[in-house]
Amino acid sequence: MLKKTFLRSLKNTGLTIALLMSASATIAQSRLPVTTLNAGIHLIRAEVAATEADRQVGLMNRTQMGLNEGMIFDFQAPAMVCMWMKNTLIPLSVAFMDADGTIVNIEDMQPQSLESHCAKKNVRYALEMRQGWFKSKGIKTGSKIEGVPLGSKS
Template identity: 55%
Template sequence: MHRIDAEVAATDESRMVGLMHRKSMPEARGMLFIFDGVGSHCMWMKDTWLPLSVAFIDESGRITNVEDMAPETEDSHCAASPARYALEMNRGWFKTRGIKPGARISGLPRPR
């Protein structure tokens, strides 16, 4: 079990800003993106200075895929199947803990 202290981005504005312009982030911190609907959501790293990993998560809390993202790029990193959430953590956080697609994330807030 791993405890994560995640900021929540549940509005269009907060999802657009995400973790931009930050120089560091503590190890157990991250950002949870809650999307308005289930879909093939994508993330990119424009103006984001930290190397991050993102886990796309379906409505049941199951990770569909994990993508590593390079800082300050506009490459799209997309959910492999319909997702309701995305969880960004420091790059490699999921890998070093053996968290892979199929793992379940508990404690997710219900979308409005």
């Protein structure tokens, strides 16, 4: 009887550990509020990183991202900003945009790199998409992303 009780307790402990590990993985892949942006005819489902903490984490530790999914970083006011890829596992392209959504410049970034990629002037937003997404859609410097300013959308 003692052996059965011990085995049942061990099984329950293992289940608890598995559930905690699953919850931990979910937290690592947690999602932020989402907004829909337009790049011409292309719809983008973008998570919104509007707080300092959310901007610092960004897309770190994500192992996958949908074809038209990305993350928009709202810096709240025009600023000279740079992005890097520490702990980011997916190759990304970043479009730096002014307050009305006009793209200032686009940079390709390599996974897990500390190399800085900077806006060429003060910008309000940065939009990260899978690497090559902008190029494949014909979106370049001077193109406009509709749906900004973000305001209270989510």
